[in-house]
Amino acid sequence: MEEYREEELTLPAEPMLLHMGPSHPAMHGTVRCVVKLDGETVVGSDVQIGYLHRGFEKECEWGTWTQVFPYTDRLNYASPLLNNIGYALAVEKLLGLQVPARCQYIRVILGELARICDHSVCSAAMAMELGAFTVFLYLVKAREWIFDILEEVTGARVTHAFCRIGGLRWDLPENFADRVRSVLPKSLEAIHECEQLLLRNRIFMDRTMGVGTITPERALAWGWTGPCLRSTGVAYDVRKAHPYLVYEDLDFDIPVGSQGDNYDRFVCRLEEIRQSARIVMQALDKLPDGPIAVPDDTGILLPQKLETYTTIERTIQHFKIIMEGIQVPPGEVYSYSEAANGELGFYLVSNGSGKPWKCRVRPPCFANVQALSELTRGRLLPDIIPTFGSINMIGGECDR
Amino acid sequence: MPYVVKRPERDIWEQSYIPETVRGMGVTLRHFFRNVIGRRDTVTILYPEVQRPYPPRFRGLHRLTQRDDGSPRCTACMCCQTACPAECIHIVAGSYPDGHPLAFVEKYPAEFWIDELRCVFCGLCVEACPCDAIRMDTGLHARPVEARPHLMYERNLLLSITDAKGDVLTANPRKK
Amino acid sequence: MTTFFVVATAAKLVLFLVGIITCGALMVWVERRMSAMIQDRIGPVRANAGPFRLWGLVHIAADGLKMMIKEDFIPRRADKLLHALAPMLAIFPVLVTFAVVPFGPTIDFGHLGSVNHLGPLFEGRWATTLQVAQVDVGLLFVLAIAGTGVVGAVIAGAASDNRYSLLGSLRAASQLVSYEVTLGLSLVGCVLVFGTLRLEDMVLWQHHHTWGVVVQPLGFVLFLAAAIAESKRTPFDLPEGESEIVAGYFVEYSGMKFAAFYLGELMEIGVLACFLAVFFFGGWDVPFLRADGIHLSLPMLGAKFWAMPHWSVVLLQLGAFGLKVCGLIFLQMAIRWTLPRMRYDQLMELGWKAILPLSLANVAVTAVVLHALR
Amino acid sequence: MPKLTIDGREIEVEAGVTLIEAARRMGIKTPHFCWHPELSVAANCRMCLVEIEKNPKLQPACQIPAAEGMVVHTENPRVREARRAIMEYLLLNHPVDCPICDQSGECKLQDYYMLYDLKSSRLASEEDKVRKRKHVPFGPHVVYDAERCVMCTRCVRFCAEYVKDPMLCEVHRGDHSEIDVSPDRTLEHGYSLMTAHICPVGALTSRDFRFQCRVWFLKAAETICPGCATGCSACLDHNRGRAFRLRPRVNNAVNRCWLCDDGVLSYRFHNDHRLCSPSLGRGNPQPASWEDALSEAAAALGKTPKAERAAVLSAERTCEENWALIVFAREALGIERFFLAARPDGTADQRLRSADKNPNRAGVRLMLGAEPEPMTALLEAATAGRIRAVIALGAEASAAGVEPSTGLLRLGTVVSIAERTGTLPDAAHVRLPCGSWAQSAGTFVNAKGMAQEFGRAMPLGDGLLDVHEILARLARRLDLSFPYKTAAEVRTAVAGRLPEAGAAGGAP
Known part of the structure; x- marks a missing residue:
């Protein structure tokens, strides 16, 4: 008998190239994944981002410091308030400004509500892509209730443009605390139902456990942050590691994973929702009275409306800020905060004019998405879907 | 303090599919029967028939406020045009002729265009107005129209839009 | 072959065809409404009949109209003949397998009003079974025809000139072929117990003894799983795999061709519900109801008997069958809206490593028990 | 020291x-x-x-x-506190006028408030402010708002010291003091807009510029005033292709830091009566493409015998443009007769205004190396039939005692290169639009013989071409040689023929 080698016995077959995206049901956030398939096994994948690039950084240089806020809304559009806060903190750091306590608490509350929204919608999308459409709608429903509150506070459901440098657009509406106290448990209940539907379901476990696994070392090497990094067991959270606003005064824990797989990422997000709810409740209890913005005499914020209408002094101030923008002293700053996907950094350079001379964003999911290719190599085509979902790529933030 | 999230054991309960499927169906069917019989938990609304009330702060379509005599409160100071990040506002200033009852304010918007299609509804124009002349408290959102020009809102149209309560005036106490 | 036989068969055929196609369309509505109710939504209510909303039922007509006037798109490099043929091949087995479903007892138009004491089966001149075709090897016929369902899916995927379609059809082929085996094997237990391959006789056996689900509980679960896999629905909807391979083998279909796939899938649920009812839930059997009336024999109450005329018995039994089918359709849909989707390799593992051995074991145990009992 | x-x-x-x-x-x-x-x-x-x-x-x-x-x-804090107090006083009776005040954006009250004050008003009510006269017309160009006035008296001193016509004075006392024009006088002495220019607040504003554009939208560019032969240094404020005003730019050799009214308003040369696209036909011009217009011009010029061709230079245009035409006419067309088109003379005074209202008459002379013939000579030659075809630069052409257009109409071919309508383009068969002075870069030689170079203040609009580019394209159509491809080449060629560069203006 002649000896045959394995290769000679099988039919020669070329790997199939499959373009997933940019318009593909699971490639939300507009991304393209060029997958090389051997059967359904992913031999290699090329994740191509940039379909949502709209020149955020250049746009910022065009507008005044305040005009950047609407743009930041469109970074991570699942949790715009966190971007608002991140940017406001960066400019305030450059200005050397400390906002009043009430403003800090409100920012924490709204930020954590936004985080709940973001984690809900991310988990929802991931579940939907695994075919659990009901879970998607339950989680979106949970988010919807919170959106109602945010709309009442900010005047818009998604594009809030609510933060201002040195303060906020408005104070909280009167019944805010009661609304949150009644809505949050409802949302958590919906989230609990989703957990019942998925967490111990074998199909879900099979699809997510051991899939998209990454070691803490690799995750750190890729520059991962946020829930994705924490799912590998690294308890790095900017809110704990480098506390900002009033996170130091609030009691919360960091959920971490153990395996760094899709399951851990999913569960970490759901756990973080609980922690965020905890933060919100505490902050509501501690919410102090007082101004929500730095005083008018700092010349940072647009002055009180009534005074603007009736006195020349505030009219002048109003005009100067509108005409020239806030006068930020020359210098540069890197400021970072914990956004929904991880560390959201703003690197700002001011040349003393009313506009940012340079505004660079360090979007958390840009670093996270890089690893997608590594996470899916050698896995099956369907594994791309939950892995991509659990990384939570947000095009607006990643492509800027 | 960091804590490690739970990962369920994989024993016969999970591995046999059926108990968890039944439990899941318990959740879904509970919703089903609650919605079919009696208590409706639906969060969606039948939109045009049922309208969700917008909160007072809702940023809707713009309006221009009026003085007591019906003239535009706007003085064409261009602050909103300056503050608008979408560059959707276009104003041409005019001056009241001598002898006009409003000649003391000198200036008014001869043309005032808002391209509601370009608008991003950020509200910066409202904040930028030093006269409380432009507002977004109409409680209206940009509805679909048949042609682009229909959403190019012009001065008189903007002046005629009222706020959610039907008022065309402002909170600006200045009579002048 | 009497004239009556020809007329009766033709009538049954027409009734049945109209019935199942309506049923398929209705199921679109059921599916949408039900998912809406599960997910706290309202569901489709926009198509109205004048002032009447009719719970969104008009949507069926609207959908049909839309499908008909929609562009029938064929990709440039697709095989036009096969592309057109595939939807027909996909819907054909569903329609044909319906033919052997015994959806009611034998009805004798000569004795509609009489109360019969003689036995369950009429052999009169005006009698006919409520089944389109009585096939001696009914079960084998069902399995054989159901087995051809894969052809439509495979051809559709291959003819579309789309890599997603191709992946979908490959998945469909392997999935359907794999579960075909289990589908048959899980029923072998039933065959052993019932001792027949004729579907109407299987129902009769259950009518006289007890329901299949009682004697074959494992067989029921296995058959249900295999059946859902056969109808390519969540959690086994890999050939379509919405979020992975877009729509799988019918990604390049539109208009009525798409409707054929879609309706075929939904009607398949109906067929499977019928078979589930026939094999495991006594078909048209109503507990305690015999051909002459209700025989209630409960241990504490003693035996009681209420006589009923033939027509009412038949009507009750027809109604029972319908109710069972509806219930089983509901069950399948509830599963679909509860579970996530499996992965291709997990599906295969489940099929070959779990369901197949279990069904073999089921056959062996059934055989041993039957032998012991004999 | x-x-x-x-x-x-x-x-x-x-x-x-x-x-x-x-x-x-x-x-x-x-x-x-x-x-x-x-x-x-x-x-x-x-x-x-x-x-x-x-x-x-x-x-x-x-x-x-x-x-x-x-x-x-x-x-130091003491000084700052004093300034804050001054600002509070100044703003005490200041009306809430920023929305309607043209000065906002370049108002010193605004600047200093932000730098030194930033405090709220301590006035109980707006009604307590002293009311004074508003929008009082001081003259044809200037309006006065007494409420906004800080009584710095810059305008009073300007009239008295520079114009030597002390027509403005302070009236009333204390809170009620304001500026007024002497009885029976109006503020019209040829430099009235400078009072608005030097007013640090919005008290004196230009009627011409009022409400046209908010100053923070304006972009400034350095240029030379095209209004007369003095060649004052100026800044042109413009936005979106439209010029809005000229402001003086410090140039101690020419205008120090002033500009006459005519100069301030000469931004209109950019805005008004512009030709936006090439056009063909005398009397009833029809828009044409550059292709057609250039072909038509080339054909008309080409078919006329060399001896019957002539070129018209323009005292409105830069040395570079005139030089390019001279070279094109001499070398390509073989033209030997050059005429000069210019705006008519106007009034002059001892300060900035020259009687010659053309910015570059001296430059044309330098470029040609001789005195160009006057327009009257061209008209005579045209009437006599000695000249049949003319290529003309610039829009305006005045000729003493003769109506130029009638004479020009006798010419068989007039090709006009101009930025706006005027005598020459109106009589032309082919109009080739070029950029206005603000859209061109070049050199003006003023009446004192100072050559002053200036850059392009505004981008060349759509459908316009630079003069040298037009000539180069014409030459290509005529299969003739034209030595310059870029503006820089023309510039180098011109540089040797110019006198020492005049003292360039400093920052405005």
Whole structure:
């Protein structure tokens, strides 16, 4: 008998190239994944981002410091308030400004509500892509209730443009605390139902456990942050590691994973929702009275409306800020905060004019998405879907 | 303090599919029967028939406020045009002729265009107005129209839009 | 072959065809409404009949109209003949397998009003079974025809000139072929117990003894799983795999061709519900109801008997069958809206490593028990 | 040479230099309203108060001459507090006018409020403010708003000292004081817009510029005023392709820091009566493509015998453009007769205004190396039939005693290169639009013989071409040679023929 080698016995077959995206049901956030398939096994994948690039950084240089806020809304559009806060903190750091306590608490509350929204919608999308459409709608429903509150506070459901440098657009509406106290448990209940539907379901476990696994070392090497990094067991959270606003005064824990797989990422997000709810409740209890913005005499914020209408002094101030923008002293700053996907950094350079001379964003999911290719190599085509979902790529933030 | 999230054991309960499927169906069917019989938990609304009330702060379509005599409160100071990040506002200033009852304010918007299609509804124009002349408290959102020009809102149209309560005036106490 | 036989068969055929196609369309509505109710939504209510909303039922007509006037798109490099043929091949087995479903007892138009004491089966001149075709090897016929369902899916995927379609059809082929085996094997237990391959006789056996689900509980679960896999629905909807391979083998279909796939899938649920009812839930059997009336024999109450005329018995039994089918359709849909989707390799593992051995074991145990009992 | 210390740094200045000037030389900007480097010192605004050591009271920096050993503080808390107080006083009766005031954006009250005050009003009610006259027309070009006036008297001093016509004065006292024109006079002395220009607040505003555009939208570009042969240095303010005003730019050799009314308004040369696309046909011009227009021009010029061709140079256009036409006419078309088109003369005075209203008559002479023939000569030649085809630069052509258009109509071919309508383009068969002076770069030689170079203030609009580009394309169509491809090449060629560059203007 002649000896045959394995290769000679099988039919020669070329790997199939499959373009997933940019318009593909699971490639939300507009991304393209060029997958090389051997059967359904992913031999290699090329994740191509940039379909949502709209020149955020250049746009910022065009507008005044305040005009950047609407743009930041469109970074991570699942949790715009966190971007608002991140940017406001960066400019305030450059200005050397400390906002009043009430403003800090409100920012924490709204930020954590936004985080709940973001984690809900991310988990929802991931579940939907695994075919659990009901879970998607339950989680979106949970988010919807919170959106109602945010709309009442900010005047818009998604594009809030609510933060201002040195303060906020408005104070909280009167019944805010009661609304949150009644809505949050409802949302958590919906989230609990989703957990019942998925967490111990074998199909879900099979699809997510051991899939998209990454070691803490690799995750750190890729520059991962946020829930994705924490799912590998690294308890790095900017809110704990480098506390900002009033996170130091609030009691919360960091959920971490153990395996760094899709399951851990999913569960970490759901756990973080609980922690965020905890933060919100505490902050509501501690919410102090007082101004929500730095005083008018700092010349940072647009002055009180009534005074603007009736006195020349505030009219002048109003005009100067509108005409020239806030006068930020020359210098540069890197400021970072914990956004929904991880560390959201703003690197700002001011040349003393009313506009940012340079505004660079360090979007958390840009670093996270890089690893997608590594996470899916050698896995099956369907594994791309939950892995991509659990990384939570947000095009607006990643492509800027 | 960091804590490690739970990962369920994989024993016969999970591995046999059926108990968890039944439990899941318990959740879904509970919703089903609650919605079919009696208590409706639906969060969606039948939109045009049922309208969700917008909160007072809702940023809707713009309006221009009026003085007591019906003239535009706007003085064409261009602050909103300056503050608008979408560059959707276009104003041409005019001056009241001598002898006009409003000649003391000198200036008014001869043309005032808002391209509601370009608008991003950020509200910066409202904040930028030093006269409380432009507002977004109409409680209206940009509805679909048949042609682009229909959403190019012009001065008189903007002046005629009222706020959610039907008022065309402002909170600006200045009579002048 | 009497004239009556020809007329009766033709009538049954027409009734049945109209019935199942309506049923398929209705199921679109059921599916949408039900998912809406599960997910706290309202569901489709926009198509109205004048002032009447009719719970969104008009949507069926609207959908049909839309499908008909929609562009029938064929990709440039697709095989036009096969592309057109595939939807027909996909819907054909569903329609044909319906033919052997015994959806009611034998009805004798000569004795509609009489109360019969003689036995369950009429052999009169005006009698006919409520089944389109009585096939001696009914079960084998069902399995054989159901087995051809894969052809439509495979051809559709291959003819579309789309890599997603191709992946979908490959998945469909392997999935359907794999579960075909289990589908048959899980029923072998039933065959052993019932001792027949004729579907109407299987129902009769259950009518006289007890329901299949009682004697074959494992067989029921296995058959249900295999059946859902056969109808390519969540959690086994890999050939379509919405979020992975877009729509799988019918990604390049539109208009009525798409409707054929879609309706075929939904009607398949109906067929499977019928078979589930026939094999495991006594078909048209109503507990305690015999051909002459209700025989209630409960241990504490003693035996009681209420006589009923033939027509009412038949009507009750027809109604029972319908109710069972509806219930089983509901069950399948509830599963679909509860579970996530499996992965291709997990599906295969489940099929070959779990369901197949279990069904073999089921056959062996059934055989041993039957032998012991004999 | 006194030596003094300002804010911890030493400086030595010549005797008589005031503290504000000394500080300015060190880069320290002292806030001020009434002080103006070209006007006498009034020291009435008190904004420039500084602390001089060993001096019990704060002193106005604009008035105190630097003295040996002085130690001056311009930014210490005491000074700042004084400035804050001044601002509070100045704003006390100031109307809430920023929305309707043209000055906002370049208003010193706004600047200094942000720098030194930033406090709320302490006035109980707006109704308590002193009411004064508003929008009083002082003259054809200037309106006055007494409520906005800070009584710095810059305008009064300007009229008295520069124009030597003291027609403005202060009236009333205290809170009620305001500026007024002498009875039976109006503010029209040829430099009235300079009063609006030097007004640090919105009290005097230009009627021409009022409400046209908010100043913060304007982009400024350095240029030379095209209004007359003086060639004042100026800044052109423009936005979105439209020019809005000229402002004087400091040039001590020519205009110091002033501009006449006609000069300020000469931005209109850019806006008005522009030709936007090539057009064909005399009397009833039809728009045409550049292709057609150039072909038509080339054909018309080409078919006329060399001896019957002539070129018209323009005193409105730059040396470079004229030079390009001269080269094109001589070398390509073989033209030997050159005529000069120019705007008619106007009034002159002892200050800035020249009678010659053309910015570059001297430059054309230099370029040609000879005196070009006047328009009357062209008209005569045309009537006599000696000249049949003309290629003409510039829009306006006046000729003493003759109506130029009738004469021009006798010409068989007129190809006009101009930025706007006028005598020449109106009589032309082919109109080739070029950029206005603001859209071109080049050199003007003024009446004193100073060559002043200026850059392109505004981008060349759509459908327009530079003159040298038009000529190059024409030459290509005629299969003739034209040596210049870029503006830089023309510039180099011209540079040798120009006198020493005039003292270039400093910052505005």
